[in-house]
Amino acid sequence: MFKNYLKLAIRNLLKDKTYSFINIIGLAIGIATAFMILLYVYHEMTYDTFHRNAQHIYRITTSTTSGNGTMHTARTPNAMAPALRNDYPGIVNAVRVDVYEARLLLNGLPFKERLCYADPAIFDMFSFSLLRGNPATALQDRNAIVISEEIAQRCFGKEDPMGKTLCLDTGETVTVTGILREIPERSSIKFKILRPYAAGNYDDSLHGGEAFHRYNVRTYVQLSENFPPSELEKQFPRFVEKYLPAHQKSRNQFHLQKLTDIHLHSHLLDELEPGSNVTYSYILLGIAAFILFIACVNFMNLSTARFARRAKEIGMRKVLGAARAQLVKQFLGEAILLCSIAMVFGLALAEIVRPIFNDLVGKELELFPAGSPLPALFSFLALALAMGILSGVYPAFFQSSFPTLELLKENVRPARSNLTLRRLLVVLQFSLSIILIIGVGILFQQLDFMRDYDLGFEQEHVVVVPIDLFGHKEPKQASGIAGAIRDELSQCTGVISVSLCEEIPGHDAPRLLGFDWKGKDYLPIKQFSVDENYFATLGMEFVEGRNFSEEFGADVSGDAVILNEAAAKVMGWQSAIGKEMKFLRSEDRVKVIGVVKDYHFQSLHYAIEPLVFFFRTKSSPYHRYLAVRINPRDIPSTLDRLKKKWRAVVPNRPFDYFFLDDEFNRNYQTEELWSKIITCAALLTVFIACLGVFGLTAHTVTQRTKEIGIRKVLGATVANILSLLSQDFVKLVLLANLIALPIAYFAMNRWLQNFAYRIEISWWVFVLAGGLALLIALLTVSTQALKAALANPVESLRYE
């Protein structure tokens, strides 16, 4: 029996090649999309689960309340880990971790890698492992360094790196004690170089000093089975009382955060790795489910549409004694076969588009992750079966439900209600297509809006060179170098001006300083330091007062500040010049010498916040960036000249630069990624919806062959017939528009709330999307309608 069904299923597939092709391609695309999305979501949801102890590891977070609201950060006091381990035996391990992107020299070779300082217990708590070396002792020595295989290869070539020494740019000599196994992509802690915490010179003496003032590290704790996180959280107030300095006691609170929640659920300041948002995963899952659903619906539509052609066979089988269950089995079998073929095609397709998708989402996803291909394979097979059953159930029952005599008649017309259902599904598909098209339109509009927005400074033609490497460990050595570079570069042809600064627009400025605010509370305010060229280089305007200058003693000694308009406003000053600001916890005061016009130092997600500029002369070792305004003419040769000058001053450092506008627009990376993903989703949905319309037209044309024949005999033109067949679909797409427009408006309006500066939603996007959907639907319909309209009426009437 099974063989018989299989044979028949294969013959039916081959007999109607167009039908089979459309069905298989539609399903395959649905499957490929769903696979890629599931893979991505799985990847997102399993962050950090590769650690053996993942279920017992928590990160401590800090929230600080002040006059300006509450600030949440991933940083904790440097001395917190040892104190916790000391006080609570339920804490199995506490590890401090600090990671940053470091530019450093190893044996004279320049590297730009993620460098981690961590307590030696990092290997006990986390499942980071070593290819070479003993994890128990690798970080014991202060001069130890663990490096990735890649770095080892660059430094030592084919020689055995273990026990070899590396000379750092700070003058230290360190010994390689381990080779790090590559850290999985799905890790919220990533690094290529690991050094013992002790080597980081963090201030954390437990007694006295600034042990609990300094918030440099992230603290992870591993709790024992009988010490639940809620228990530890209850202890935090006592911990605060015992250790924190007086002024922080009432302001700072600690919380626990599960390690495996960090990637999707944590949006704190100072995260080690950029996190993601779980909403995105849900949206993607929704899109995947919908695309799969639509593919299945089309499968049903096409199957039931083809019913007319198979009615006779079904009828005869009933006459020959087929029970209903047997017929259902037969059609289900066919559906499953089709789905299995589509599955193979879908997998192949997924494998083909994988590199593109990986590029799109910036991940390294694999269809069958090494090590465990079997479960993945089985789940895919199960998916094929489930889809086969899902999409086969309706046609199978529908097709076997007709009375035998009806089936044996020449012209079978399925019940009306069934057509209504199919129309409804087409409406649904088009609604989603229209929503996505509108989404794409508004996403791109907002992105364009943000890119073209007047930020209040001139962001174009500014080359930024990071120079923070000079100041990192031994500031004194570096003093003067930055100034020398500034002087050299400003003499280049094509250079307009050069500035040294601590922060550039587009980066989040540190919010560290607390000022006394109206005598009542304190005001943590964003601040950074700049040289006297900063405002001119970035094309910023002064509202009042003057620029910094080395000629004023107060400027050089750091007693003068410049505010932005927002800061002056929050302080409540009409004119800020000459006003004094008092630091919290000290009697030090600074005097305002100028106010600059508000400009967007952060992305347009945020409203303009109060900002304070401090002055640093060019000889300061603490500058982190060099901003060079260049002439827009002949940029490549200007860059070349800059590079040559750079080499002359600092021969050991690579000339590593970026353009300010590019860097600023990196803030919109998430939006750009999403505009791409939604565009792809929209294209897919439209394509699959077209398949649906194609199937429904095929059905209608079959049903109305006789009618079309009669109309033609009575004198209908091709155009008459075309409009007759299209009318129905025009109505369906219009209905889809009615459903889609409010949903799209609501959803996009909510999305736009993410931006402090946003576009107005314009009506023409909606008209365009609706019109586009209509046009696409009509084109699809006409491919088949035209064929029917052009057919010879004698042919269609012959069998009556």
Next chain:
Amino acid sequence: MIKMKSIFKYYSAGAIKTYVLRDVDFEVSEGEFVTIMGPSGSGKSTLLHIVGMLDDPSDGEYHFLDEAVHKLSEKQRAELHKNYIGFVFQSYHLIDELTVYENLETPLLYKKIKGDERKSMVCDILDRFQIVGKKDLFPNQLSGGQQQLVAVARAVITNPKLILADEPTGNLHSSQGEEIMELFKKLNENGTTIIQVTHSEKNAAYGKRIVNLLDGRISRA
């Protein structure tokens, strides 16, 4: 074998009932060869379908082999029909996607007959109908007469007690038609009960008894 008493069949369209059969009493004994005749629309096909349990009467009693068909469930009726009745249609109704062999095999599959036995039964019938050479051909590779021959073979392969033939020669040339009628005659001589519907006096002559239908009633001609 068949006992029908005051069978009515009507279709309701709103308040109006259109009668196809009115008060039909119809009996057939085992081994008979009955011909139902009558003009178009007289209800002869409907009567045949009711006999074959493809259609239900609107009213009346029907006993088949002492079973009260009008009281049976759908499933029991399907069982009766599967085991005792073979059908032959005017337009053959072979399954286009199946070869001759597979078409013949299909009713046996639904009767859940084992593979070996099924094979020998199909070979047997291919022999009897002298169509062994055609067994791997598809219906559209056969002439009309050959297709009807296969259809008859398919109807008799399960050894039904009753064969119902709805204008079996309607689409055939006269010589092919004769061949099929001869076949029915032979089957009848071997004990199979046959009821046929036909327009043709010539075909009617093969039967032993003629029932005339006019406007849904049996006319006592």
